[in-house]
Amino acid sequence: MNIFVVEVWDDEADKCTFYTVRWEDASQNETDKFFSKYDAIPALKQSAQILLSFVLDSIGEDHGAIDALFNRFENEVVGLPNKGAVTVGEITFLFPNFPLRLYALRVNNRSDIVVLFNGGIKSARTNQASKALSLRWREACQFAKRIEEALRNKEIAIDNEKRRIVADNGDEEIIL
Numbered sequence: 001m002n003i004f005v006v007e008v009w010d011d012e013a014d015k016c017t018f019y020t021v022r023w024e025d026a027s028q029n030e031t032d033k034f035f036s037k038y039d040a041i042p043a044l045k046q047s048a049q050i051l052l053s054f055v056l057d058s059i060g061e062d063h064g065a066i067d068a069l070f071n072r073f074e075n076e077v078v079g080l081p082n083k084g085a086v087t088v089g090e091i092t093f094l095f096p097n098f099p100l101r102l103y104a105l106r107v108n109n110r111s112d113i114v115v116l117f118n119g120g121i122k123s124a125r126t127n128q129a130s131k132a133l134s135l136r137w138r139e140a141c142q143f144a145k146r147i148e149e150a151l152r153n154k155e156i157a158i159d160n161e162k163r164r165i166v167a168d169n170g171d172e173e174i175i176l
Contacts, residue, residue: 006147006156006165006174009116013060017163019107019115021143024175030118030143034102044121047100054081054093055102055116063088065111070104074127074137076144077103077117098122101133103140105147107165108158117143146176 002023009020009031022029028036038048059065068086072079080102081095102119117140120133127137150156156174159166167174 004143004146004176006115006176008164008172010056010060011163013056015062015064016060016112016114018055018060019113019165021115021117031102031116034118034120038100038121044099047098050095051081051098051100051102058091058093059114065104065106065114067111069093070106072101074103074141076141076148077105077137079119079127079137080104101127101137103137105140105144107147107151108160112163113158113165115144115147150174150176 004024005022006019007022007029009018009029011017020029020031035048035052038044059069063069066088068088069082070078071086072083081098082093085092085094099121100119101122103117105115105117107113107115118136119140120130120136122130122133124130128134147156151158155168155176156165157168158164164172165174166172
């Protein structure tokens with residue numbers, strides 16, 4: 001796997017800090033690529049906006065990265081939005097036949113640090129059968145494996161107090 005940077009995507013929410021990944025030589029991170037691409041396609045614009053609202057509002061502001069909203073397990077990553085009807089408080093989250101998947105990794109057990117990757121159109125029953133999605137899913141799994149390996153090897157650590165991922169030297173610039 002090539003070198004990539006783990007960087008803050010959004011750290012202004014009350015319940016969750018979102019990170020993303022960016023290839024070292026890329027100008028745009030993977031999550032922004034996802035939302036830019038699908039926001040520009042008229043038939044998928046509304047779905048992209050619903051998914052963005054789900055991430056920033058429902059996860060970021062209201063509930064955090066709780067198990068109920070992260071229940072679409074796809075090997076090393078979780079697909080967003082959630083699978084099935086999930087009720088949290090008075091709100092039911094239900095996304096039947098939702099056309100998009102955004103891949104994510106919950107970094108700690110406190111449900112307050114999430115790395116968002118890229119994703120695509122869910123055009124078949126499985127990720128492997130969805131042509132455009134298959135590559136993004138495999139890539140997200142590789143990113144997730146490398147991040148988890150870096151945590152195990154103490155190349156990076158979680159600063160729970162600040163809700164941050166930091167390099168082993170305490171720096172917030174993380175290159176893996």
